[in-house]
Amino acid sequence: MGEKPLRVLVCGDVEGRIDILFNRVKTIQKKSGEFDLLFCVGNFFGSTPESSAEWEEYKTRAKKAPIHTYILGAANQETVKYFPSADGCELAENITYLGRKGVFTGASGLQIAYVSGREAQQEPAPAYCFSPKDVTSLMTPLVSSSKYTGVDILLTSQWPRGVWQYGNNPDIHTKFCGTASIANLAEKLKPRYHFAGLEGTYYERLPYRNHMVLQESAQHVSRFIALANVNNTSKKKYLYAFSIVPMKSMDSAELVKQPQDVTENPYRKSGNEAKREKTDEAAPQFFFDLGKQQQRLQGRKRHSDEGMPSQPKQPRKPPQPTGPCWFCLASPEVEKHLVVSIGTHCYMALAKGSLTPDHVLILPIGHYQSVLDLSSEVVEELEKYKAAVKRLYKSKGSRCVMFERNYRSQHLQLQVVPVPIQKLTTEDIKEAFTIQAQEQQMEMLEIPEHTDLKQICQPGTPYFYVELDSGEKLFHRIKKNFPLQFGREVLASEAVLNIPTRADWRECKYTREEEESLARKFRESFEPFDFTLQD
8 A cells, every 4th residue: 555645735815926836836845845736726816917917927938837736717707817718728837727616636546626716696607606506516426426435635715614613713704704505515525635715814624524423434534724815914824735645545444544633524514414314304303202291181172072062174184294204293103202282283392402491393283394384273273372482481581583494394393492582682683594594695585574474485385484573574485405404503603592512403412301301391381371271
């Protein structure tokens, strides 16, 4: 296995300072020997007349790059003119443009994936932008192979959104930094090294894992490195040197060695659905144990029904689920220890992996996919439950936030979460949802207080909506990929409850005993407000 490592240099935004960069490379090569390749992320070209004149000398071969140099495409309108097409090509001797997106395999077997430019905010995408479609078309052929394990290097102009989670923080304001589509790409491609530019700073994140400990077999770690601009005045690092043996030629035990400072994967919770599409659908998210409460309720209902004429037939029977449904109360799949109240058409249960001890779900007893499918008597009882929970929260000094995601879910779950009144106004909560939606390029519409969702969209439409305690609603129509944990992520974020580690329900594990105890406590505090007990 005596494969000779490749010696690689990576540079941040050159911005037309080509001579400065190549003089620096020459100095390094004199001092520490030849390097095989130089990759440049961010903007290679500048927008000044001087930088244009400097480039002319390389183009006419008056000057020559001292190393095989590979660059990404334009990340702004001014430099689009330097790139003849979206396809890669040689621009000058020893200087190659990789292309807008693609995979490049070197003679050594080193595999490099790349995406140039910024994420487009509109269609059609400007020439210096990529669209989410571009990312998918790059990713799908690679990751759909069962033999896929990762790429050696990923080069992107933009940062991946949220890469700093669970790691060390960069020295820049991260609120509007990076994009979710690059994060999704990095999560799926599992690069050993991921380089990016454009933010004008140097940031080397701690290495992170690509597997779930004890649940998946060990995989190699990934390292994310962002580089500053060439010759920046703050003297931040803009050139990074490392040696790498291509994955293809490595012994697998050697490849998956975990360094001491390895962290959790930052993207597992940033709404990238990779490993979760299956589990979100299939995992028993909630289990219930009705036990005595159900008997008590049934007994009480029987008493109150005595001497009554037989009930008129229910107008509309809900559709039946096609497979096992974790939320249909009659389903044998349901283990019932989290249920806290049962009405005629709806019931309430503690959320599995709840954000807070009083985080509950209101669900229809029958199988309905979303609020849009409910018949009027189910809606009526749902509203009664909403009002009752609001009163309970208010008595505990909290306001109520409710949300529903009708996407990759087969049974309506209305999530209901308390937020302390003294900590945040309704306006603050609204802003938190709006800002996070903007960051992920999702449009949130405000719906007037008394408008019904049925007036806005047809049954079957995928959507996400939030209802605030003022009665205002925020609505997002899901076009495609939607971060499954979005509602929880916003509420868990620093801006709201500041419990970022609880954004994913699967990370919030309780024992069966703890769950039973939480359900019992909630049931007791809800009892004075529970209309189903007041016959």
